[in-house]
Structures are given as C-alpha cells and as structure tokens.
Amino acid sequence: MTPVVVTGMGVAAPNGLGAADYWAATLGGKSGIGRITRFDPSGYPTQLAGEIPGFEAAEHLPGRLLPQTDRVTRLSLAAADWALADAGVDPESFDPLDMGVVTASHAGGFEFGQGELQKLWAKGSQFVSAYQSFAWFYAVNSGQISIRHGMKGPSGVVVSDQAGGLDALAQARRLVRKGTPLIVCGAVDASVCPWGWVAQLAGGRMSGSDEPTRAYLPFDRDARGYVPGEGGAILIMESASAARARGAKVYGEISGYGATFDPPPGSGRGSTLRTAVRIALDDANAAPGDVDAVFADGAGVPELDRAEAEAISEVFGSGGVPVTVPKAMTGRLYSGAAPLDVACALLAMQAGTIPPTVHIDPCPEYDLDLVLHQARPATVRTVLVLARGHGGFNSAMVVRAGR
Amino acid sequence: MTDQRFTLADLKRILLQAAGADEATGLDDDILDTTFDLLGYESLALLETGGCIEREYGISLDDDTLTDALTPRDLIDTVNERLAAARVA
Numbered sequence: 409m410t411p412v413v414v415t416g417m418g419v420a421a422p423n424g425l426g427a428a429d430y431w432a433a434t435l436g437g438k439s440g441i442g443r444i445t446r447f448d449p450s451g452y453p454t455q456l457a458g459e460i461p462g463f464e465a466a467e468h469l470p471g472r473l474l475p476q477t478d479r480v481t482r483l484s485l486a487a488a489d490w491a492l493a494d495a496g497v498d499p500e501s502f503d504p505l506d507m508g509v510v511t512a513s514h515a516g517g518f519e520f521g522q523g524e525l526q527k528l529w530a531k532g533s534q535f536v537s538a539y540q541s542f543a544w545f546y547a548v549n550s551g552q553i554s555i556r557h558g559m560k561g562p563s564g565v566v567v568s569d570q571a572g573g574l575d576a577l578a579q580a581r582r583l584v585r586k587g588t589p590l591i592v593c594g595a596v597d598a599s600v601c602p603w604g605w606v607a608q609l610a611g612g613r614m615s616g617s618d619e620p621t622r623a624y625l626p627f628d629r630d631a632r633g634y635v636p637g638e639g640g641a642i643l644i645m646e647s648a649s650a651a652r653a654r655g656a657k658v659y660g661e662i663s664g665y666g667a668t669f670d671p672p673p674g675s676g677r678g679s680t681l682r683t684a685v686r687i688a689l690d691d692a693n694a695a696p697g698d699v700d701a702v703f704a705d706g707a708g709v710p711e712l713d714r715a716e717a718e719a720i721s722e723v724f725g726s727g728g729v730p731v732t733v734p735k736a737m738t739g740r741l742y743s744g745a746a747p748l749d750v751a752c753a754l755l756a757m758q759a760g761t762i763p764p765t766v767h768i769d770p771c772p773e774y775d776l777d778l779v780l781h782q783a784r785p786a787t788v789r790t791v792l793v794l795a796r797g798h799g800g801f802n803s804a805m806v807v808r809a810g811r
Numbered sequence: 812m813t814d815q816r817f818t819l820a821d822l823k824r825i826l827l828q829a830a831g832a833d834e835a836t837g838l839d840d841d842i843l844d845t846t847f848d849l850l851g852y853e854s855l856a857l858l859e860t861g862g863c864i865e866r867e868y869g870i871s872l873d874d875d876t877l878t879d880a881l882t883p884r885d886l887i888d889t890v891n892e893r894l895a896a897a898r899v900a
Contacts, residue, residue: 470831471831471832472830472831472832472851472856473831474831475828475829475830475831475859476830476831476855476856534862534865534866535866537859537862538855538858538859538862539855539859541855
C-alpha cells in the first residue's frame with residue numbers, strides 16, 4: 409500500500425508556540441501548566457490549565473476572519489499556515505481537488521458559543537451572531553482551513569474525544585491512499601472559558617490540586633486526575649511518491665493504526681487498549697521489539713493509568729520499552745494531544761532523544777521504563793503513540809522515521 | 812434616534828464590527844457603488860451586518876434586501892427610507 413508520510417507540522421502548545429519553541433521547552437522539561445488567566449477561576453473547584461500564552465490572532469490572520477472565528481479556529485488556522493510553510497507547500501500551485509482537510513474536535517468553538525448564549529439570554533435572539541451557525545461547530549476548523557487555502561478535496565471531522573487526534577490522522581492516511589495527494593490533518597482544541605470549563609468539570613476526572621507541578625501526574629503514585637490544556641498540532645500528510653516528486657523533506661511515515669472500543673463499565677471485561685496496540689503493530693508490520701519509544705496517553709487517573717501500564721507491559725514485557733508522557737507539561741489537550749505527540753515523536757526521531765515526563769514519582773506497581781526528569785538520548789526510528797477518549801475510545805499509531 | 816441619518820461612515824463602522832476589514836479591498840476607497848460581493852462580503856457577512864443595523868437603529872430589513880448584488884449606496888438608501896418611515900409612524 410502507498411506509504412503515507414508527514415512533510416510539515418504546525419504546533420500550538422501551552423509550553424511553546426511553533427514547533428521549535430515547543431520542542432525546546434519539551435526537551436528542557438518546561439511546563440505550560442499554571443493558574444487560569446483567561447477568566448477568573450476562583451469560583452471553580454479546579455483552577456489550573458495549560459494555556460497558550462502570547463497568541464495574538466490579529467498578527468496571524470486577516471481581519472475578515474476575526475469576527476467569525478473562535479479561539480480554537482484561530483489557533484487551527486495559524487497552525488495550518490505554519491504546517492504548510494514548513495512543508496514548502498504553496499496551495500495555489502495545487503489543483504484544489506488534490507488537497508483535503510481532516511481535523512478532530514472535542515468541543516468545537518465553546519468560547520464563541522458562550523458569548524452568543526450570553527447575548528441570547530441578556531438581550532434576545534436578534535443579538536445572536538449569524539456566525540454562531542458555524543463558529544461553534546465541530547467541523548469549523550476543517551471548514552475554515554479548506555476555505556482559506558482553496559482545498560476542495562475530501563475533507564471531514566472526527567469526534568472521539570482524545571482518541572480523535574489519532575483517528576483524524578488515520579482518516580487522512582486513508583484519503584491519501586485513495587488518491588488525494590495532500591491532506592492537512594490533525595487537531596487543535598481550546599475551550600478554556602467558563603462554559604467550557606464547567607463542561608469539562610462534569611467529566612469528574614479533573615485534578616483538584618492547585619499546585620502546577622503536582623496536579624497532573626500520569627503513572628505517579630499520587631495520580632489525582634488530569635489538568636486540561638489548549639492547543640495541538642496540524643500536520644501535512646502526503647503520499648511518499650508525491651512528496652518525493654516535489655522534493656519535500658520527510659519527517660516520517662504513518663505506518664500503522666489500530667482502534668478499539670472498550671466494553672461498558674461493570675461488564676467484567678477489561679480495557680481493549682492492548683488490542684488496539686496489536687492491530688497498529690500488525691498494520692505497520694512491526695514487532696514489539698522494533699518500537700523505540702511509546703508516547704503514552706497518560707490519563708493521570710489511577711485506574712486508567714493502571715490499564716494503560718498493563719497493556720504496555722503485556723505487549724512489550726516488563727520495562728520492555730521506554731515510555732514517556734510529554735503532555736505532563738501541557739495538560740491534556742483532548743483532540744489536540746495526539747497530533748502533538750506525533751509531532752513530538754517525529755522531532756524526537758530527528759534529534760535522537762526521547763523527551764521526559766516531568767514531576768513524576770512513578771507508581772511502583774507499574775512495570776514501565778518511564779523517561780523521567782530529563783530527556784534520554786536514544787536512536788528513535790519507530791514510535792508508538794497512544795490516545796484514549798472518554799467513553800471507551802482507544803487508538804494507537806505507529807510512526808516511523810523518514811528514510 | 813429618529814432624527815439621525817444613516818451615512819457611509821456608519822456603514823463602514825458596522826461592517827468593520829460585523830465582518831472585519833478585507834486587507835485586499837479595504838474600506839477606504841470609494842466603495843459606494845461596488846457590490847458587496849465584489850467587496851468580499853459574502854451572504855453571511857451581509858446577514859450579520861444587516862442584523863447589526865437592525866439592532867442599532869431599531870428598524871427591520873427584508874431578507875431579500877441583503878443580496879450579493881447590493882451596493883453600499885443601495886443599503887444606505889434602504890436604511891434611510893426605513894428610518895424615515897419610522898419617524899412618520
């Protein structure tokens with residue numbers, strides 16, 4: 409089957425805006441988690457988030473787009489611009505039907521929706537913006553990216569919480585294999601606003617800690633829930649032959665993917681994450697011993713951490729593979745998390761180093777070789793990225809270094 | 812409110828608020844007789860602009876007023892007709 413490769417990336421993360429800043433921060437163990445600044449969080453039971461500082465939309469986007477876009481779309485559009493520039497792609501030189509867009513979304517444009525609901529409640533329906541018809545919508549990032557760059561090929565959006573970030577990349581790979589030369593894909597989520605916050609609180613798994621270095625502790629003995637963040641990554645995916653034909657640099661290949669759905673709670677049947685990993689490895693024609701690092705989902709919730717640690721140990725053996733959770737420095741970005749992990753894995757391959765999982769005192773019950781405290785030099789050619797979504801979604805992806 | 816006239820300056824201010832400025836065309840040139848379509852304002856931008864005018868001036872515009880072929884001059888005239896009608900009423 410046609411190899412599908414990544415030729416560009418655009419990153420917007422709480423600890424770095426742009427791939428270079430993000431990578432430097434991640435290698436250095438710099439966290440982007442802190443007390444919420446975008447609204448006054450003092451009345452809420454959780455007050456920490458991974459916020460992206462210093463993103464001024466007007467510096468990145470035309471004025472016509474500002475009244476009709478939520479923060480999540482502005483970040484997505486900027487990240488898509490950076491990814492296209494990084495890939496050396498000028499969309500105007502492509503046939504519009506040869507380019508598509510697939511993103512994942514967890515919540516859509518929540519902050520925009522909050523503003524319109526406030527107007528509806530306080531002033532009446534005639535004060536609700538016409539743009540509310542799409543600005544909140546899950547598919548808005550795919551839509552706005554495709555309109556901005558004239559991309560009229562197959563496009564869409566997937567919604568499967570945090571697993572959606574990998575599901576979008578997998579859908580992009582399918583579309584390239586079916587013949588569309590270039591797909592802009594990935595995800596950015598951003599709903600750090602009061603309405604978004606209470607929606608996230610309703611899930612019941614957020615950390616109540618107000619210590620930025622002790623709030624989100626995947627695989628730690630004191631794991632107490634997760635800290636949400638905003639951001640993600642947009643990638644450019646092309647068939648290897650198309651990338652070669654235009655002389656593009658290649659970060660790596662999306663070589664395997666598997667997805668499963670967990671049985672309902674109380675069924676007595678355990679997590680099916682391990683099956684997703686096996687499917688992804690088989691799809692990549694890779695043995696567990698070929699994998700140089702696992703970028704874990706790292707829920708930071710004890711029972712979920714345990715299930716993931718067991719799945720990894722069952723496939724790779726006790727301490728059989730280096731495991732890292734760089735998202736401990738960003739918080740959980742929902743759909744944005746896994747594309748950011750894939751970007752991080754590709755950068756790790758380039759640099760020959762596995763980024764660290766910061767602030768962790770690992771739970772001794774888990775047989776994991778966690779990369780703690782600081783980056784670990786290593787030959788990184790094949791990486792497994794895991795993502796789980798609320799309600800039972802499991803996705804696994806194998807990424808290989810460019811040849 | 813009933814004495815005021817709706818001017819090009821008012822329209823530009825509301826367009827900027829409702830739909831933003833297009834760097835390519837700008838709103839500084841003489842735009843009175845160029846259609847909104849050519850100025851880069853699509854149907855939804857016009858709908859939002861019309862909604863802002865209705866709210867601020869307490870009038871209502873017919874849906875079929877806000878077409879792509881509309882020019883700023885047409886829209887200003889229509890708004891002023893509605894304002895005049897409101898004064899008489």
